[in-house]
Amino acid sequence: MIRTLSYAALSGTLLLSVNASAKDTTTQQYIDTLTELGYPAPKGNELVHIPPTMEDLESAKLHPELKRVIRRGYDLFTNTQQLRGENVFNNMNCSSCHLGEGRMPFSAPVWPAAVTLPNFRGKNDHVNNLEERIAGCFTYSMNGKPPEYGSDNMLAISAYHQWLAKGVAMYPEKPIYGRGFPAPDRPEELSYARGEAAFEEKCSVCHGNDGEGLRVGNETVFPATWGDMSNNWGAGIVRIFTAAGFIKNNMPLGQPNSLSDQESWDIAYYMSNQERPQDPRYTGDVAETLKNTEARFHKHSMYGQTRETDGHVLGDHSNTGEKPFLKPDSIRSRTFE
Numbered sequence: 001m002i003r004t005l006s007y008a009a010l011s012g013t014l015l016l017s018v019n020a021s022a023k024d025t026t027t028q029q030y031i032d033t034l035t036e037l038g039y040p041a042p043k044g045n046e047l048v049h050i051p052p053t054m055e056d057l058e059s060a061k062l063h064p065e066l067k068r069v070i071r072r073g074y075d076l077f078t079n080t081q082q083l084r085g086e087n088v089f090n091n092m093n094c095s096s097c098h099l100g101e102g103r104m105p106f107s108a109p110v111w112p113a114a115v116t117l118p119n120f121r122g123k124n125d126h127v128n129n130l131e132e133r134i135a136g137c138f139t140y141s142m143n144g145k146p147p148e149y150g151s152d153n154m155l156a157i158s159a160y161h162q163w164l165a166k167g168v169a170m171y172p173e174k175p176i177y178g179r180g181f182p183a184p185d186r187p188e189e190l191s192y193a194r195g196e197a198a199f200e201e202k203c204s205v206c207h208g209n210d211g212e213g214l215r216v217g218n219e220t221v222f223p224a225t226w227g228d229m230s231n232n233w234g235a236g237i238v239r240i241f242t243a244a245g246f247i248k249n250n251m252p253l254g255q256p257n258s259l260s261d262q263e264s265w266d267i268a269y270y271m272s273n274q275e276r277p278q279d280p281r282y283t284g285d286v287a288e289t290l291k292n293t294e295a296r297f298h299k300h301s302m303y304g305q306t307r308e309t310d311g312h313v314l315g316d317h318s319n320t321g322e323k324p325f326l327k328p329d330s331i332r333s334r335t336f337e
């Protein structure tokens with residue numbers, strides 16, 4: 001299978017070079033590798049952290065039972081499909097968006113959550129802890145339902161996040177180098193036609209012409225970029241600037257920073273004009289849902305807007321994909337009254 005072969009060839013060089021065992025890599029070597037790949041060097045005051053690898057875990061001075069739990073968390077993070085039908089209802093693994101097993105800078109490395117939470121989060125208007133942040137990606141990015149708070153799986157995934165943050169002080173005052181999916185500057189004008197052409201030329205070889213990706217048996221080889229097997233409309237990557245940042249910094253796989261800013265934004269705009277499962281915050285009416293979420297979220301996406309090519313109103317449906325419910329009970333407000 002040609003698509004499988006090309007993935008193996010491309011992913012090798014990039015991930016190997018950035019994922020060298022933390023204890024054998026100096027900060028300068030780490031930064032040099034990243035700048036050679038086209039990423040910016042850290043600004044003077046930024047916090048640079050090299051997350052430890054699973055190899056480092058084996059030699060760490062931790063209780064063997066804790067190591068077992070962290071290994072389980074790693075396994076769930078990189079093969080989240082084992083929770084399919086229970087917590088996950090699309091083709092994603094956590095590592096489909098958080099590349100390098102959640103360690104890669106500029107690919108929303110996940111360890112910052114372990115040292116910056118609990119904190120207030122605008123998306124749900126209250127103070128969240130690490131579990132609730134993880135639950136957010138289950139609810140929207142995995143089009144699913146988070147494992148119970150305090151359950152074995154939730155503990156294991158949290159432990160993996162905290163292991164990756166090993167050695168970083170809580171509530172760091174410096175900004176974190178490579179956090180999130182930093183977006184390039186937004187160009188003056190975005191084009192659906194240019195985005196479509198670029199997607200076909202540079203992305204469809206892996207993600208398919210209809211963004212369906214590639215699944216072999218129970219394994220996702222290439223995740224779906226839209227459609228039922230992708231994230232739902234409430235996921236962070238639905239925001240055009242977040243998608244543009246993800247694409248510029250990470251895609252095509254193995255060739256980060258190879259697209260122009262214009263191409264990255266055009267493709268992100270084209271992707272935001274395709275359908276996906278309904279936002280769990282849906283009230284039954286797309287215009288009303290847009291109104292409720294616009295100020296902080298959907299003003300950055302095409303949700304509730306009319307597609308220029310055929311007049312379709314994006315998100316105007318009650319399709320939840322493979323998931324047999326709209327909103328998991330675990331999404332709740334917290335008031336501290």
Ligand code: HEC
Pocket residue numbers: 077080092093094095096097098108109110111112113116133134137138141142157161179180181231235236237242
């Ligand atoms: C479809 C893409 C996608 C998938 C799949 C995904 N995430 Fe995320 N995740 C995001 C985006 C987008 C953000 C927000 C990045 C930003 O701040 O710009 C994020 C942020 C996070 C953060 C916060 C990082 C920080 O800097 O504080 C954590 C923790 C996290 N995700 C964990 C997970 C876990 C655990 C899973 C699997 C259950 C998962 N994610 C699956 C896209 C995804």
Ligand code: HEC
Pocket residue numbers: 006007010095096097099100199202203204205206207221222223224225226230231246247251252253259267
């Ligand atoms: C060589 C194969 C390959 C090419 C080409 C490629 N990708 Fe990907 N892409 C992947 C893989 C594999 C992942 C998941 C990462 C993982 O599991 O390690 C991914 C993840 C993604 C994701 C996050 C998950 C999802 O499905 O939404 C997006 C968005 C994405 N790619 C967009 C693009 C775009 C846009 C292009 C073209 C500029 C592109 N990709 C080119 C292989 C590829």
